[in-house]
Amino acid sequence: MGIPWGSSKKSFLCRLNRYEALTAEVFQLEFTWPGPRPRAGQFFMLKPQRSSVFLGRPISMARWKPAGQGDGGVVAFTIAKRGKGTQELAALRCGEAVELTGPLGNYWGALDEEPLQGPLALVGGGIGIAPCAALAEELPGGTFDFYGGFKSLPFGLERLPPHACIIATEDGSYGRKGRILDFLEPARYCRVYACGPEPMLKALADRCKALKVPCFISLERHMACGVGACLGCTVSTLQGNRRCCVDGPIFRAQEVLFDPYP
Numbered sequence: 001m002g003i004p005w006g007s008s009k010k011s012f013l014c015r016l017n018r019y020e021a022l023t024a025e026v027f028q029l030e031f032t033w034p035g036p037r038p039r040a041g042q043f044f045m046l047k048p049q050r051s052s053v054f055l056g057r058p059i060s061m062a063r064w065k066p067a068g069q070g071d072g073g074v075v076a077f078t079i080a081k082r083g084k085g086t087q088e089l090a091a092l093r094c095g096e097a098v099e100l101t102g103p104l105g106n107y108w109g110a111l112d113e114e115p116l117q118g119p120l121a122l123v124g125g126g127i128g129i130a131p132c133a134a135l136a137e138e139l140p141g142g143t144f145d146f147y148g149g150f151k152s153l154p155f156g157l158e159r160l161p162p163h164a165c166i167i168a169t170e171d172g173s174y175g176r177k178g179r180i181l182d183f184l185e186p187a188r189y190c191r192v193y194a195c196g197p198e199p200m201l202k203a204l205a206d207r208c209k210a211l212k213v214p215c216f217i218s219l220e221r222h223m224a225c226g227v228g229a230c231l232g233c234t235v236s237t238l239q240g241n242r243r244c245c246v247d248g249p250i251f252r253a254q255e256v257l258f259d260p261y262p
């Protein structure tokens with residue numbers, strides 16, 4: 001049975017405060033969120049008020065700035081244009097209303113059984129850097145290294161401490177040339193937290209397993225309800241099928257049964 005991580009979720013119609021294009025394909029949206037404080041790794045369902053799509057789209061919290069001690073603050077999302085839903089979000093203008101439902105799912109560290117006794121590796125591939133960047137902002141400096149892998153020009157790194165960042169691009173246009181996993185030695189870390197394309201996560205899971213380094217990964221699935229009701233977001237694990245939206249999106253890498261033909 002899933003743990004109801006998202007039981008404090010709420011829905012609000014929020015006006016878009018800020019829109020920033022980061023690259024031709026990636027943009028950032030910022031809203032004032034009056035509801036419960038999200039934690040890094042959690043996500044929201046986003047649905048513009050004027051929309052031709054029926055379902056909201058799950059998007060990870062990329063940044064959170066609290067308004068004060070209690071609920072409420074500014075939440076930002078880093079989004080890549082894919083299909084109709086994300087194209088609609090990309091076309092929003094400041095002041096337009098979007099229904100935000102969240103915070104949903106579990107968070108980085110929720111499945112950790114042992115206290116942290118060493119540095120963390122945060123590994124983001126492409127748009128998967130968003131939930132890792134959110135965690136980097138929650139952690140004290142000096143407790144992590146941030147590995148970011150991109151096909152070409154990077155994005156979303158503005159607020160990360162440069163000395164803690166190892167960046168690689170496949171075309172060599174920025175940082176080191178190659179795939180980010182080529183530059184990561186998991187054995188140097190007490191945990192690896194990662195989000196990105198599933199083949200990258202599978203390769204990382206295999207290496208961490210061989211080295212006995214605990215590895216936690218944030219997975220993506222198509223989602224309809226986002227709250228555990230439709231069973232549309234199955235993740236196969238050693239313990240049977242789990243729902244990405246309420247049992248995840250963060251899973252122990254070694255328990256996930258990856259699709260051999262992604």
Ligand SMILES: Cc1cc2nc3c(=O)[nH]c(=O)nc-3n(C[C@H](O)[C@H](O)[C@H](O)COP(=O)(O)OP(=O)(O)OC[C@H]3O[C@@H](n4cnc5c(N)ncnc54)[C@H](O)[C@@H]3O)c2cc1C
Binds near residue numbers: 057084087232
């Ligand atoms: C937890 C989580 C966090 C994410 N965080 C981010 C992020 O920070 N930034 C980012 O850019 N992307 C993120 N994504 C991916 C993002 O949700 C997708 O890119 C987006 O939903 C694609 O929607 P689309 O309409 O643009 O594309 P399309 O692929 O055209 O449409 C996808 C949509 O189709 C519907 N759909 C298709 N198949 C099914 C099915 N089997 N069951 C139910 N519905 C179905 C769903 O509504 C689904 O959302 C995240 C995904 C998850 C699960």
Ligand code: FES
Binds near residue numbers: 223227229232245
């Ligand atoms: S999206 Fe409906 S159960 Fe996960």
